[in-house]
Amino acid sequence: xxxxxxxxxxxxxxxxxxxxxxxxxxxxxxxxxxxxxxxxxxxxxxxxxxxxxxxxxxxxxxxxxxxxxxxxxxxxxxxxxxxxxxxxxxxxxxxxxxxxxxxxxxxxxxxxxxxxxxxxxxxxxxxxxxxxxxxxxxxxxxxxxxxxxxxxxxxxxxxxxxxxxxxxxxxxxxxxxxxxxxxxxxxxxxxxxxxxxxxxxxxxxxxxxxxxxxxxxxxxxxxxxxxxxxxxxxxxxxxxxxxxxxxxxxxxxxxxxxxxxxxxxxxxxxxxxxxxxxxxxxxxxxxxxxxxxxxxxxxxxxxxxxxxxxxxxxxxxxxxxxxxxxxxxxxxxxxxxxxxxxxxxxxxxxxxxxxxxxxxxxxxxxxxxxxxxxxxxxxxxxxxxxxxxxxxxxxxxxxxxxxxxxxxxxxxxxxxxxxxxxxxxxxxxxxxxxxxxxxxxxxxxxxxxxxxxxxxxxxxxxxxxxxxxxxxxxxxxxxxxxxxxxxxxxxxxxxxxxxxxxxxxxxxxxxxxxxxxxxxxxxxxxxxxxxxxxxxxxxxxxxxxxxxxxxxxxxxxxxxxxxxxxxxxxxxxxxxxxxxxxxxxxxxxxxxxxxxxxxxxxxxxxxxxxxxxxxxxxxxxxxxxxxxxxxxxxxxxxxxxxxxxxxxxxxxxxxxxxxxxxxxxxxxxxxxxxxxxxxxxxxxxxxxxxxxxxxxxxxxxxxxxxxxxxxxxxxxxxxxxxxxxxxxxxxxxxxxxxxxxxxxxxxxxxxxxxxxxxxxxxxxxxxxxxxxxxxxxxxxxxxxxxxxxxxxxxxxxxxxxxxxxxxxxxxxxxxxxxxxxxxxxxxxxxxxxxxxxxxxxxxxxxxxxxxxxxxxxxxxxxxxxxxxxxxxx
RNA sequence: GGGAGUAUAGCUCAGUUGGUUUAGAGCGCCUGCCUUACAAGCAGGAGGUCCUUGGUUCGAAUCCAUGUACUCCCACCA
Numbered sequence: 001x002x003x004x005x006x007x008x009x010x011x012x013x014x015x016x017x018x019x020x021x022x023x024x025x026x027x028x029x030x031x032x033x034x035x036x037x038x039x040x041x042x043x044x045x046x047x048x049x050x051x052x053x054x055x056x057x058x059x060x061x062x063x064x065x066x067x068x069x070x071x072x073x074x075x076x077x078x079x080x081x082x083x084x085x086x087x088x089x090x091x092x093x094x095x096x097x098x099x100x101x102x103x104x105x106x107x108x109x110x111x112x113x114x115x116x117x118x119x120x121x122x123x124x125x126x127x128x129x130x131x132x133x134x135x136x137x138x139x140x141x142x143x144x145x146x147x148x149x150x151x152x153x154x155x156x157x158x159x160x161x162x163x164x165x166x167x168x169x170x171x172x173x174x175x176x177x178x179x180x181x182x183x184x185x186x187x188x189x190x191x192x193x194x195x196x197x198x199x200x201x202x203x204x205x206x207x208x209x210x211x212x213x214x215x216x217x218x219x220x221x222x223x224x225x226x227x228x229x230x231x232x233x234x235x236x237x238x239x240x241x242x243x244x245x246x247x248x249x250x251x252x253x254x255x256x257x258x259x260x261x262x263x264x265x266x267x268x269x270x271x272x273x274x275x276x277x278x279x280x281x282x283x284x285x286x287x288x289x290x291x292x293x294x295x296x297x298x299x300x301x302x303x304x305x306x307x308x309x310x311x312x313x314x315x316x317x318x319x320x321x322x323x324x325x326x327x328x329x330x331x332x333x334x335x336x337x338x339x340x341x342x343x344x345x346x347x348x349x350x351x352x353x354x355x356x357x358x359x360x361x362x363x364x365x366x367x368x369x370x371x372x373x374x375x376x377x378x379x380x381x382x383x384x385x386x387x388x389x390x391x392x393x394x395x396x397x398x399x400x401x402x403x404x405x406x407x408x409x410x411x412x413x414x415x416x417x418x419x420x421x422x423x424x425x426x427x428x429x430x431x432x433x434x435x436x437x438x439x440x441x442x443x444x445x446x447x448x449x450x451x452x453x454x455x456x457x458x459x460x461x462x463x464x465x466x467x468x469x470x471x472x473x474x475x476x477x478x479x480x481x482x483x484x485x486x487x488x489x490x491x492x493x494x495x496x497x498x499x500x501x502x503x504x505x506x507x508x509x510x511x512x513x514x515x516x517x518x519x520x521x522x523x524x525x526x527x528x529x530x531x532x533x534x535x536x537x538x539x540x541x542x543x544x545x546x547x548x549x550x551x552x553x554x555x556x557x558x559x560x561x562x563x564x565x566x567x568x569x570x571x572x573x574x575x576x577x578x579x580x581x582x583x584x585x586x587x588x589x590x591x592x593x594x595x596x597x598x599x600x601x602x603x604x605x606x607x608x609x610x611x612x613x614x615x616x617x618x619x620x621x622x623x624x625x626x627x628x629x630x631x632x633x634x635x636x637x638x639x640x641x642x643x644x645x646x647x648x649x650x651x652x653x654x655x656x657x658x659x660x661x662x663x664x665x666x667x668x669x670x671x672x673x674x675x676x677x678x679x680x681x682x683x684x685x686x687x688x689x690x691x692x693x694x695x696x697x698x699x700x701x702x703x704x705x706x707x708x709x710x711x712x713x714x715x716x717x718x719x720x721x722x723x724x725x726x727x728x729x730x731x732x733x734x735x736x737x738x739x740x741x742x743x744x745x746x747x748x749x750x751x752x753x754x755x756x757x758x759x760x761x762x763x764x765x766x767x768x769x770x771x772x773x774x775x776x777x778x779x780x781x782x783x784x785x786x787x788x789x790x791x792x793x794x795x796x797x798x799x800x801x802x803x804x805x806x807x808x809x810x811x812x813x814x815x816x817x818x819x820x821x822x823x824x825x826x827x828x829x830x831x832x833x834x835x836x837x838x839x840x841x842x843x844x845x846x847x848x849x850x851x852x853x854x855x856x857x858x859x860x861x862x863x864x865x866x867x868x869x870x871x872x873x
Numbered sequence: 874g875g876g877a878g879u880a881u882a883g884c885u886c887a888g889u890u891g892g893u894u895u896a897g898a899g900c901g902c903c904u905g906c907c908u909u910a911c912a913a914g915c916a917g918g919a920g921g922u923c924c925u926u927g928g929u930u931c932g933a934a935u936c937c938a939u940g941u942a943c944u945c946c947c948a949c950c951a
Contacts, residue, residue, distance in 0.1 A: 744904080
């Protein structure tokens with residue numbers, strides 16, 4: 001054992017130099033690479049592939065740090081750990097970005113055609129797709145970069161197509177003319193999950209529809225007056241007395257002049273509006289259903305960009321939906337057909353990606369039948385084969401899976417996996433296969449591509465490119481993702497796993513918190529409250545950010561983040577750095593020797609090892625239960641409070657000893673424990689732990705803490721006797737510090753101490769003397785209180801500090817009185833319990849004993865303090 | 874209209890199966906300290922009706938119920 005020769009160690013930790021250096025080292029030495037190895041158990045995580053359009057944000061930081069923590073922990077525990085990285089082609093998101101980019105150059109997608117457009121998409125992917133991957137390296141993630149995957153890689157593409165063909169042949173994928181959510185911006189269908197409902201302040205228009213052959217009219221209320229151009233009926237509730245006589249009659253549609261029936265349908269709510277509903281089967285889901293029930297005509301009035309088509313009167317054609325709304329309302333007012341207009345707030349569905357209101361729209365689409373597919377996926381989660389953390393997300397999952405509807409998987413886009421279906425040019429026959437038909441000239445391929453999620457749902461199984469690998473690594477162990485994509489991705493991956501692999505895709509799912517700003521608001525570009533993680537890492541270090549985010553992120557609750565909070569992690573890194581610096585500097589000229597590990601041992605050594613074991617146990621338990629936040633706190637308090645505040649301080653006695661062997665022994669021990677500590681830190685703060693671990697001893701080329709053995713639990717090192725001895729010393733020192741503090745006795749002032757107890761070991765006495773700056777320490781069972789002294793009672797023992805000339809009697813009286821009051825307050829509770837017969841009779845004997853012991857101890861202390869107080873008076 | 878979560882110190886949160894916690898931590902605040910690892914630090918201190926009201930129990934921050942407040946998800950009400 002030999003520490004690195006160091007001439008100058010910087011006083012403050014500088015992450016910049018350290019972090020880049022080690023990441024390079026890890027990559028060069030392929031520390032994160034994994035190969036199939038049947039002699040070892042695998043531990044696998046697949047990264048939630050970020051979009052190629054994406055930039056790193058704080059959500060990624062939390063998410064990827066968590067994955068890295070688990071993968072590094074398991075790697076050190078001896079698993080063959082593999083973390084597969086990759087990116088998602090993100091069909092609609094990327095396509096709209098490329099369209100926008102081309103638009104700036106005056107280029108239109110349709111003008112250049114599919115082939116050329118896709119080239120632009122690939123260019124975009126090559127140019128921007130790697131950014132986020134590069135940014136992740138800065139965070140220190142231990143992905144196996146030799147396995148970087150993309151959802152449009154050849155192998156992956158084939159697998160997506162294969163899955164489609166298989167499901168099509170089983171009749172689970174079908175084509176249908178249906179009402180879908182239409183995004184007029186991208187001119188594509190989107191799935192139900194991609195629709196976000198927003199509250200929008202709008203109006204409710206009451207419109208008069210003249211009843212045929214009468215002077216009367218029927219008033220209908222609507223939020224979308226323009227759709228009246230496509231009305232083909234008016235519905236009322238069958239039980240509505242107001243309109244009973246009108247059922248079967250018809251109205252004449254204003255502007256259009258079309259005669260449309262009045263009919264009865266249970267769907268209509270008597271309370272809302274006028275109780276009469278205009279029905280537009282082509283542009284509203286409910287209206288469509290009513291149209292089907294009552295055999296109404298379906299008139300589509302919109303083009304695919306939601307402008308009006310030739311099915312409306314000429315003067316209203318080729319207008320945007322909001323333009324035509326104004327025009328229709330104006331016209332109706334002119335015709336005196338508007339009864340009134342009310343303010344009304346309703347929920348409008350917006351396209352998640354396009355950002356514009358979606359349009360219910362009838363079109364030919366491909367659907368996946370989800371009913372049967374979802375059954376086994378629901379079962380494995382219910383049975384706990386796939387476990388959710390926090391567990392309560394299971395309810396959300398069950399709810400969605402229970403009411404699952406068919407999935408619209410076709411998109412009228414070009415960037416993505418083109419649907420492997422060909423239509424015969426003459427017969428219109430359908431051909432579906434992984435390979436195109438041989439007489440390709442007679443066929444034309446389906447233009448549509450698949451929903452992005454209909455490719456990424458295979459991520460957990462098809463990032464592995466050989467059967468051997470798939471068999472070895474699948475099922476993966478852990479998925480870390482946000483609860484916002486539980487339906488989009490998590491559920492569908494489980495479905496795909498059960499369908500194509502007949503096995504679950506992962507054993508545990510960790511749902512991360514949502515990062516908000518320090519006021520609890522969502523991070524957003526427009527608010528400018530979203531710090532760039534790269535800046536934060538430059539300012540504070542990647543380790544600091546990683547540690548901080550986890551320290552403040554409880555499982556399942558939002559994280560309130562601001563850049564300044566990263567000081568917590570930075571300060572901790574600096575603390576670790578300085579503790580290491582202290583040991584390393586002292587070890588420079590010392591002959592370290594591992595045979596000294598068990599020499600010159602005292603209770604403080606036993607205590608710190610005992611505490612380490614205790615910490616290790618709690619740490620592993622926390623991580624095994626996915627309580628990452630808890631693990632950060634456990635390690636933080638051990639390093640800072642136990643190791644730095646107490647152990648290092650106490651070790652100085654021997655560190656500065658004249659006996660070289662004593663010094664060497666204490667340093668050897670501290671350094672070797674420090675190396676073990678670094679291993680617990682490593683999953684959270686990989687860079688600083690590697691840096692220090694490398695300094696602590698001579699390491700071979702290519703060696704890394706990442707692949708070192710994680711500390712093993714050893715119950716034999718738990719030492720209660722040592723802990724008791726230590727606690728007594730700590731309490732005495734704390735009591736003295738308290739007196740010093742409250743009496744304003746300078747730390748430099750050396751004091752005497754009288755300790756009234758049977759006996760106290762010489763080592764304990766020595767530590768008390770050095771830490772508390774005591775020169776004369778008297779320990780005896782018979783001690784008379786010296787004159788003008790401050791006092792305290794520690795674990796039943798009187799302690800006195802003679803302070804002739806320094807003591808302020810008022811302050812001392814206050815101190816003692818405060819302590820008596822505190823103890824008496826506690827006594828009230830205990831006495832009440834013990835005088836309660838029911839408690840004494842019913843509570844377990846040991847609990848009663850404990851309470852009695854407390855009572856005796858406290859009473860004892862109170863008595864002593866009272867004597868002290870009366871002496872003062 | 875359904876469902877989920879949260880409420881503990883000025884702020885952000887811990888608090889393990891009810892009694893080992895005298896309700897803790899970080900930040901902030903107050904008072905001392907440049908004590909030869911660390912001022913990004915050390916030491917001491919102040920600060921809490923554990924959201925309300927009931928219930929279960931010998932015993933409740935902890936379990937149950939009710940209410941209140943905030944957050945989020947799902948749902949086709951024109």
